[in-house]
Amino acid sequence: MSLRSDIPLFSVLIIGVFILFWMNLLLGDVPMKTADVFNILTGGVADNSAWSYIIESRLNRSVVAILAGGALAVSGLILQVFFRNPLAGPGVLGITSGASLGVAVVILGGITMGSFLGNLGVIMAGVIGAIAVLLLLIFIARFIKNSVTLLVAGLMFGYFTAALINVLFLWANETDTREYVVWGLGSFEGVNSTELMIFALLIVTLSLLCFLLVKPLNALVAGVDYAASIGINIKTTRLFIIVFTGILAAVVTVYCGPVGFIGIAVPQLVRVLVKSKNHAVIIPIVFFAGSFLALSADFIVRMSSNSLPLNTVTAIVGAPIIVWVIIKMNQRNVSF
């Protein structure tokens, strides 16, 4: 109920994220000493000059994981409340697929992520794809009251866009196809410092903007009709939800590939653990829980010397959580 009762959970997550962050800097194929890492981070020089490149890559990768995990989880949280369905998320609803289609059109068209303009183009294409799917979903939601049916529609968008992408492969050359397939496995790796700046700016700004949705989300748990009766402007809220969740999921998808399971599993877990029902408290907790899960998954990927794809790890961790929540929901006889 009060904010105070959730401070332990919040602290555990922050400390967890911090520990994983350090482990990600120190451990790997080339183990580092804490003193060296600290030296490099504060602008000093280490014994081996190659180390600063390794640290930069590990640092970027960890920051990307923290931001991407948080963004996917917050996006999933908002979609779950809006569609009143614990199985909703950017992946299930086909929003990531929409972003993927946008990315596929650009990458398979031969434009690489390397240049600044290429970067911007891919982001725009991803965002347009994601928002197009969201608009389509909300349009369909007018005719489908049952939210399970709506999820099936979302899954179908996923299959449909995947098929469209396969068709695009027909015209693409081998290099572009390879680039796209590798991207599709998901990874927090390979984002350079300039890209990281754009990425961080977008994710942080949008995550902060999500706090505009605190009161609407608190009200929407009782349904659209009740929310409207306690003074929530439903049209504005719907617009904000489309734009914020669409862009958050799209930006992450563009840089990291279609990362699965974080967006749906994290909000579910947090909703069980958190005491407060106020989204001003839930949003930051969900963000850092997403960061925590993403960093853990990336840590496992790195410990396997990058031989395990990110999506394999998130599926192994995420799928059991989701099944557990479904079982728990059925025990309590909650309809959704």
Added chain:
Amino acid sequence: MLAFKQLEIKVSGRHLFAAENVHIQSGIVALVGRNGTGKSTLLKTIMGLNREFTGEIKVSDKTIQSFHAADLAKEIAIVYSKSSIFGNHTGRDVLMLGRLPYQNAFAKETVADREQVEQIIDLLQLEKFVDQEFSVLSDGEKQLIMIGRAVVQDTKIILLDEPAAFLDLVNRHQLMQVLKHIAQSTEKLILFSTHQVDVLPNICKAILLIDQGRLQLLENPKEFISTIYDSFGMNKIEKDEV
């Protein structure tokens, strides 16, 4: 408290019903009409959620269009016939939702908010189940919590859209007693739509009847039943059966 002036309500361009001059003061008022006559539409229109009408609807002497949505939520609260909560909210958490119109952008709970909730728990005697999870409560208990939530919203008017539709006989009776109790201990207008007209003379001081495209206010409890039966053509049906 609530007034209609030269009101005409439409649905997708089709005339639904009209009301000339109706003033309703505080107390319990029932809204009666056959299926499809526009009871729910009237409640929606009063809430400011249906713009398809001509004439005036006034709440506390101001037209509903002159209110911001957030301010109208401080004047009118509503209870629907069925409710579900997404999440593991307790009854108390649901009651607290009624304070949302008064909270800042971060929905910070104040001491006053909590006191208000406590007060309503006492008033409606909700202690027994208020700390249980909402989703496991019975339909009757859920509806009591939702009525409590509307009272917590601290409005002059509470609308209820067929609040007893899914309740058994005992719970219906209890619901009516609760509405009576709220009307006696506050100065609110409680307007509820219903199909159960037989009990109304004991509960309401007035009835809003929608029939044949017209909304009228009945103010004599002794004539409630006969007027409603007459306008629905029920007396004729009974005679035919004999």
